[in-house]
Amino acid sequence: MSAANQPTPKAAETAAPENTLEIRKLSKVFGGLRAVNNMEFSIPKGALFGLIGPNGAGKTTVFNMITGVYEPTSGDVIFNGTNITGLEPHLINQMGIARTFQNIRLFQSLSVLDNVRIAYHPHAGYSMSDSIFHNHKYEVKEKELTERAVEFLSVFNLQDRLRETAKNLPYGEQRRLEIARALAANPSLLLLDEPAAGMNPNESVALMDLIHFIRERFNLTILLIEHQMRVVMGICETIAVMDFGERIALGTPQEIQNDQRVIEAYLGPGSAALSEKFKRKKN
Numbered sequence: 001m002s003a004a005n006q007p008t009p010k011a012a013e014t015a016a017p018e019n020t021l022e023i024r025k026l027s028k029v030f031g032g033l034r035a036v037n038n039m040e041f042s043i044p045k046g047a048l049f050g051l052i053g054p055n056g057a058g059k060t061t062v063f064n065m066i067t068g069v070y071e072p073t074s075g076d077v078i079f080n081g082t083n084i085t086g087l088e089p090h091l092i093n094q095m096g097i098a099r100t101f102q103n104i105r106l107f108q109s110l111s112v113l114d115n116v117r118i119a120y121h122p123h124a125g126y127s128m129s130d131s132i133f134h135n136h137k138y139e140v141k142e143k144e145l146t147e148r149a150v151e152f153l154s155v156f157n158l159q160d161r162l163r164e165t166a167k168n169l170p171y172g173e174q175r176r177l178e179i180a181r182a183l184a185a186n187p188s189l190l191l192l193d194e195p196a197a198g199m200n201p202n203e204s205v206a207l208m209d210l211i212h213f214i215r216e217r218f219n220l221t222i223l224l225i226e227h228q229m230r231v232v233m234g235i236c237e238t239i240a241v242m243d244f245g246e247r248i249a250l251g252t253p254q255e256i257q258n259d260q261r262v263i264e265a266y267l268g269p270g271s272a273a274l275s276e277k278f279k280r281k282k283n
């Protein structure tokens with residue numbers, strides 16, 4: 001769909017203004033497979049919200065519908081009171097939603113600095129002809145852009161890595177750089193897809209600190225998919241659990257850990273009853 005043919009975002013009449021994101025009866029069907037079925041949740045401004053579930057539950061498909069990668073089969077995505085369902089990914093990004101990916105996506109052969117400079121470029125403030133003729137305006141704006149990127153990278157403790165090629169960074173630093181790149185677009189909602197995947201326990205703890213830090217520093221609302229339970233339970237205030245495309249539970253980490261359907265989804269049928277028996281025996 002071209003930008004000119006994009007549906008105009010509509011104000012959603014009933015959206016609660018304090019919610020940054022509302023997912024309403026969202027479904028996605030691939031051929032015969034209902035990957036997401038009537039998914040619903042709301043994320044208040046400033047919250048840290050977790051989306052979990054076994055492999056293939058539909059979590060990434062939800063992310064892809066929020067960010068415009070997939071058009072929902074039905075249902076709505078409301079962002080800051082505006083219906084953004086079906087808009088192109090770049091428009092959704094410009095409106096203030098940024099994401100990271102399950103498999104880190106960086107410009108692997110570029111430097112750390114250039115990875116962030118590229119993310120800033122849509123806001124560079126010079127025209128195509130300024131850049132072709134390398135005029136004074138271009139030089140000044142490029143210098144400003146580099147200074148901003150350096151300052152920004154120091155927030156992520158990557159200031160000593162500016163000239164390093166992205167692919168040569170240790171894994172934990174590549175994750176930090178990916179988050180920095182996403183935040184360079186100045187979003188208000190950040191979607192993190194399995195940020196702790198492949199991390200050792202020390203790196204996971206550092207990541208949890210970083211997520212708390214960026215929420216405060218950049219005034220963010222954060223939606224997180226994560227398989228490492230220690231990370232999800234440790235930082236999320238509310239968690240939605242999916243299984244076979246459906247929401248099977250919603251609550252605080254403590255509520256989720258004790259939910260029978262969640263235990264069965266992760267451990268198999270009958271396991272909730274077994275764990276109850278075990279609890280009673282212990283008592």
Ligand SMILES: Nc1ncnc2c1ncn2[C@@H]1O[C@H](COP(=O)(O)OP(=O)(O)OP(=O)(O)O)[C@@H](O)[C@H]1O
Nearest residue numbers: 030033035053054055056057058059060061062102
């Ligand atoms: N583009 C697609 N075409 C067809 N089927 C798809 C497509 N994308 C996802 N699916 C299917 O939809 C279902 C949900 O996939 P999804 O990737 O959303 O799950 P997930 O919960 O993110 O899993 P994981 O934790 O393993 O990443 C799976 O059965 C998957 O095979």
